[in-house]
Amino acid sequence: MIEKLLEISIAAAIAAGNAIHDIYTDPLADFSVEHKADNSPLTIADKRSHEVIMSYLEKTQIPILSEEGKEISYAVRKEWSTLWIVDPLDGTKEFIKRNGEFTVNIALVENGEPTLGVIYVPVTRMLYYGAKGVGSYKVEVSAATSMEQLYQNAVKLPVAKQHEGFVVVASRSHKNAETEQLINELKQQHGEVDLRSSGSSLKICLVAEGSADIYPRFAPTMEWDTAAGHAIALYAGRQMVKKSSEEPLTYNKEQLLNPWFIVR
Template identity: 60%
Template sequence: MQNELLSCAIRAALLAGKDILNIYNDPKADFAIERKADNSPLTIADKRSHARIMDELDATSIPVLSEEGRLTDYNIRKGWKTLWVVDPLDGTKEFIKRNGEFTVNIALVENGIPVLGVIYVPVSRTLYFSEDSIGAYRIEGIDARSAGLSPDDLMEKADRLPLEQADTKGFVIVASRSHLSPETEEYIRKLESEYGHVNLISCGSSLKICRVAEGSADIYPRFAPTMEWDTAAGHAIVRASGKNIYLTDERTPLHYNKENLLNPWFIVK
């Protein structure tokens, strides 16, 4: 059953990525940028990706918590032992800047724990996927034409995470390109005093979590607001790679389908 769910999530992510790229690569496209209640941007690409993913996940009969969907009341949602947590376009700011650092995020959460994750990077055609029983993987050069392949087929061509020879030099910290808070900067200074010289790299969206999962970064501290759909897919992937996302006590993992969907500050390591 989990293999079928992973296959469905991968298909949904690849097809949504195609829909996003159709807009992103059109020089005449109007992103039709709107502003949500929290002043974050929303584009037509977010909406189309959401619609595509909902069409695909509907066949599973598992409820969906999506950034762009209607938020179900917690009195109902708290009874969901299993649910999809979706960000149809993570890194909308990066999409608008046209820097390629945006992703499609789909996670399956069971009893508050992300057990299956898919992250697709449409511009680089890179797919990350995981499920607790098989581990975490990365495959490059993949697009919607591979949407019909099974996870087993993909695993034959993919690299297991963490990568055996990750390209790192010294202690590597990955941080947000758009949301580097003073508290995060203070934590980075603490790491500098502990490790001496550190390398700080910046990137957008859930790619930061993927960097830790694959081993190209050692740690990702985030002392700034995020929502559950920002982290759930990456959390599943980093868990399956042998790491985790912890609260700032560095012991307690993040939990999902809370009444308040805002994540506490966290550290990926």
């Protein structure tokens, strides 16, 4: 069953990514930004991606929690032992800046644990995926002509260590005193550390694939920001734990805000 759901979610992510990319590369596209109640930007691409993903996932008859449909009450959600958690466009700010570092995130969560995750990068056409009992992989979609070929070309994560020294990946816009303190502690343990920045859920993928050693996030995130990356990290043998307790993050909570966490 997990293999079939993985195939559906990969197809959904790629189709949604293609829809986003069409808007991103259209010289006549309207890059005007609406604002949601929390003042975060919402573009036409968010909406288009959401519609495409829903057209795939609704066929599974598994309930869906999406950033674009987050008003579903906990009274309803708490009855869901299994659900999809979706961010149709993670890194909207990166999209507006046109730096290419935005993703489509789709996760399957069972009893609070992410058991499947797909992250697709529309600009580079790089796909990351992971599932319980399957493992985690990455593959360049443009080199595949079918789902079978996509699986054949996929590289298992983590790959051999791709860097020298100790690498910390961090958000460009959320570095604070707590993050600086951890970086200083890591310098004492490992000597000089290499600090790298990246957008959206790509930071989690960098740890999962072995390009970075740790990603501390001591700033607000929502469940749809992390669920897919958490699955990919988890089935690549990585940990994604709360800063406060070292326990794994859980999903479909009453409050959808994540605690501060560390991926390593």
